[in-house]
Amino acid sequence: MNATPPAEADSPGRALVAPGQTPESVTREITAIPLARPQSRFWWIGFLVAFAGVMVLCGSVAWLLFRGVGVWGINVPVAWGFAIINFVWWIGIGHAGTFISAILLLLHQEWRTSINRFTEAMTLFAVACAGIYPLLHLGRPQFFYWLLPYPDTMGLWPQFRSPLVWDVFAVSTYATVSLVFWYVGLLPDLATMRDRAVGLGRRRLYGLLCLGWRGQGSHWHHYRKVYLLLAGLAAPLVVSVHSIVGMDFAIAILPGWHSALFPPYFVAGAIYSGFSMVLTLIIPLRSVYRLQGMITARHLDLMAKVMMAMGWIVTYGYFCEFFNAWRSGVIFDRYVAVNRVIGPYAGYFWALMLCNVAAPQLLWSARLRRCLPVLFGVALSVNLGMWIERYVIVVTSLHRDFLPSSWGMYHATFWDYSTLLGTLGLFAALLFLFIRFLPMISMTEMRALVTKSDPPTS
């Protein structure tokens, strides 16, 4: 069951693994990164910058808790602001990880093998960043547990008909299942780390984390089935989570939000932004850690194509929003559409068109797609574009709804930006720690892949 015919696999640029890789070289090269002492200068500088970001986050959250949500730019017509924009953006970024690890596994796409571990880690950290925002946005975060069904003395229940309560269940399930899926995938690799680590302390730490995994055949027998079933569960889960996030908007009666289009449009947007974030992270990392033998040009090419396909689905979503606004004949819907294009936030709308619709069209050219600076630039542009998209959806719909007497304007404050910067720092710091302590490519799956694609001649 070889995905690439041998003739194709031989030519450079088409192969999923560089020629000459063996199970032994896979182990050696991948464990070398977390076991290296001391870490490279890249790691230290990167981690310190990211850690400064974490400090900014701590400071911003402390100030917010001290003064209240008024330090943000939210006001009465625009009560959602950055908190929801950033929540949706982060959780969308996470979706590519689950898409790559679960859906592509079920579709037998072997190219996911060398990137799934890293993208799953990205999912977890993005969800961690996302989860901060709704909690802070509660205003009284100490009462977050009121969102959970528990037997309370007030005799109250969460409102199970509200998408905001669905969100609590969707996001916490998503975080838990992603963590479990990631950890099960890590078990055999943690055992390899235990067997390769130098020093009793590290061996014990990895030995505890891998739960004493020893690669026993009867364990693999259950393991394979559980892993496949977890992938089967994660696949609909990833669709459900962003659909529910989409319904947070769609169930409101606000013009520009109240549309059946939102769930699929949000899922496509999530995978779009997730793939752009994967590319943003993988392009520099594979160069720094010399992983071009495992994350090949073909991987980048395939990811660029998936990103472009998702970009077109999202573009179709933009078209539908305008078409539906016009076709509905409702003046409020029509006004929101026009207000987006020429209203006070028109600059955001046109930046969105540039970043999300125009820039990715460069990737039609195979030559540009294989040019790393261009691909990296497009990925950054889509990251930015997807953030602006959420800004446009949240702010332009809220700031002018039905009654002109209740219209208003929204401007983000210093603390909005510092919190966003802080979560970027948290995300990066967690990724640096992940690279530092855990194997960022699944060695187990790579061994099976290199054995299959390069059988030893005996």
Place this chain on the structure above:
Amino acid sequence: MNRDVFGTLAAFPSEESYLAALRALGRAGYARIETFTPYPVEAEEEALPRPPSPVGWVMLAAASAGGGGAFLMQWYAARDYPLNVGGRPIDSWPSFIPVTFELTVLSAALAGVAALLWLSGLPRLDHPVFAEPDFARATSDRFFVCLLAGGGYSATAARDALLRLGPISVEEVFR
């Protein structure tokens, strides 16, 4: 027969030689075999058939319990604290589906991992096979076959049978 023997462990350098060894042992009539490999070897199933893993059933049961429980909880909550929203029915079941789905998935996933650990006897940090000096490579690039003690096990016969298959090393391991 020594009661403390776990079995005889032989190391093979590649998936091919390991599969050939498994098939040869199967033909020779050995049934009490365990393997230790750096990745799941798909072709192993035909050389060493195992009963189907029950984890799927465990996950199905947990999914039904979790999903059913979630739906009943919401149905109960809607009656325990009824909210009349524009005269719509109290049992508005379609809006209970998202939480039901999420808790179905959550229960199934957690039960699947618990079943994996339970059926594998993990966490277990010590094991007889770790005594084999080269066993650290079982998580990298060595394929181990173990003829387990019990039944008609004899250390010399097991050793001879394994040595005929061209292993890198043969070692008896003890509990």
